[in-house]
Amino acid sequence: MRPYSAYDSDTCSIARTLALIGDRWTLLVLRDVANGVRRFDELAGHLGIARNILASRLARLTEAGLVERAAYREPGARERHEYRLSEPGRELMPVLVAFMAWGDRHLAGPEGPPAVVRHADCGGRIRVSLTCEEGHELGERPRLRVEPGPGSLVRSLRTARAWQRA
Amino acid sequence: MRPYSAYDSDTCSIARTLALIGDRWTLLVLRDVANGVRRFDELAGHLGIARNILASRLARLTEAGLVERAAYREPGARERHEYRLSEPGRELMPVLVAFMAWGDRHLAGPEGPPAVVRHADCGGRIRVSLTCEEGHELGERPRLRVEPGPGSLVRSLRTARAWQRA
Numbered sequence: 633m634r635p636y637s638a639y640d641s642d643t644c645s646i647a648r649t650l651a652l653i654g655d656r657w658t659l660l661v662l663r664d665v666a667n668g669v670r671r672f673d674e675l676a677g678h679l680g681i682a683r684n685i686l687a688s689r690l691a692r693l694t695e696a697g698l699v700e701r702a703a704y705r706e707p708g709a710r711e712r713h714e715y716r717l718s719e720p721g722r723e724l725m726p727v728l729v730a731f732m733a734w735g736d737r738h739l740a741g742p743e744g745p746p747a748v749v750r751h752a753d754c755g756g757r758i759r760v761s762l763t764c765e766e767g768h769e770l771g772e773r774p775r776l777r778v779e780p781g782p783g784s785l786v787r788s789l790r791t792a793r794a795w796q797r798a
Numbered sequence: 799m800r801p802y803s804a805y806d807s808d809t810c811s812i813a814r815t816l817a818l819i820g821d822r823w824t825l826l827v828l829r830d831v832a833n834g835v836r837r838f839d840e841l842a843g844h845l846g847i848a849r850n851i852l853a854s855r856l857a858r859l860t861e862a863g864l865v866e867r868a869a870y871r872e873p874g875a876r877e878r879h880e881y882r883l884s885e886p887g888r889e890l891m892p893v894l895v896a897f898m899a900w901g902d903r904h905l906a907g908p909e910g911p912p913a914v915v916r917h918a919d920c921g922g923r924i925r926v927s928l929t930c931e932e933g934h935e936l937g938e939r940p941r942l943r944v945e946p947g948p949g950s951l952v953r954s955l956r957t958a959r960a961w962q963r964a
Contacts, residue, residue: 636833637844643912645901646829646894652905654822654897663812667802667944678803678953720904722939726926727900728812729942730892731820735811738886739818744948746809752941756930760892764922773888775918776895778833782910787844 634786636778643785652696653724657681661689662721663728665699670714690715698724729760800952802944809951818862819890823847827855828887829894831865836880856881864890895926 641647653659660679669675676686693699698721705711717724729749736745749758762770770776807813819825826845835841842852859865864887871877883890895915902911915924928936936942 635835636830637835637840639912641826641830641844641846644829645898645906645912647826647901648905649897649901650822650825654825656816656820659816659820660807660813663810664802664807669801669803674803678807680807719939723903724896724900725940725942726896726928727893729928730890730896730926731815732811734890734893735813735815737889739814740811740949746805746811746947746949746951748945748947750943750945751930751932751934751936752943754930754932754934755943756932756934758928758930758936758940758942760896760926760928762892762895762924762926764917764920764924766917766920766922768917768920768922770917770924773885774891774924776891776924777916777918777921779914779916781912781914783906783912785912 633779638786638788639780640785640787643783653693653698657685658689658693659728659731661686661693662698662717662724665715666717666722666725666728670716671712672715675715693721697721726760729758733760799945804952804954805946806951806953809949819859819864823851824855824859825894825897827852827859828864828883828890831881831883831887832891832894836882837878838881841881859887863887892926895924899926 653662657679660681661675664675664678669678672686672690675681676683679686690699694701694715697718699715700718701713701715703711704714732747732749740746750756751758762774764770819828823845827841830841830844835844838852838856841847842849845852856865860867860881863884865881866884867879867881869877870880898913898915906912916922917924928940930936
């Protein structure tokens with residue numbers, strides 16, 4: 633088997649997802665929208681983000697289909713929009729919970745975790761875990777093996793294709 | 799209960815973790831090191847990253863204790879370093895697997911996922927899941943409830959503290 637570095641770095645589901653949402657502000661906007669912070673002014677105030685940066689992040693998230701925009705109008709005011717996670721956006725919850733679990737473990741102060749995530753149905757605390765199809769729980773430091781999948785791309789091949797296009 | 803936006807945005811385990819590793823290059827360096835790409839030149843070549851950016855990301859990851867640096871020397875060459883995940887670094891695997899699972903589902907082409915992650919011990923395919931302490935599997939679009947934890951910080955309080963320090 634070829635080494636990992638023989639495969640194209642960008643042809644990777646981690647790289648592709650990071651190209652879409654792999655920056656701090658985008659992930660914090662997703663966190664806030666997931667937590668019910670839905671309006672532009674409220675997001676800007678809570679995050680302390682420049683309004684032009686917030687607008688560009690929301691536009692990108694909306695265009696990518698991760699966030700849905702809905703119009704609302706308060707009495708006497710002009711129409712505004714609020715934002716909600718789409719279904720694909722809600723499927724990013726494991727990413728956010730995994731970041732949170734790591735931070736709770738390694739970056740929380742002596743007072744403990746800043747927030748607790750519970751199952752809305754039963755109130756039980758949530759954890760993120762890696763399991764395998766054989767039913768094994770992989771624990772905190774999982775032993776993983778990565779193999780090329782059907783959509784893998786060997787680097788030299790990609791270079792060759794770029795060459796043909798040029 | 800106060801709304802989510804009443805709590806300080808930076809006093810959050812997601813925000814703290816993102817402040818450390820929440821940029822695309824840092825996460826891609828972690829991905830590569832996790833996959834056995836250990837040497838500077840190999841990382842630079844595979845990622846297509848500028849050498850100064852790679853050096854600064856590796857320095858930050860090493861300083862934060864996520865990556866460990868070990869010296870090696872090839873015959874006739876000067877001493878160089880290679881990089882491995884530390885134990886806290888390996889605990890970030892759920893973050894990377896969660897990004898990958900989302901990308902496999904939403905961004906892979908018709909040919910299928912670029913890579914497959916297996917349990918090294920049994921070969922079973924890995925998935926990331928959210929479960930609660932009551933034993934419920936939360937599925938793809940989990941219903942979550944977030945509550946302030948013992949380390950939470952109400953925004954006005956923080957502003958007041960900053961004011962006292964000023």
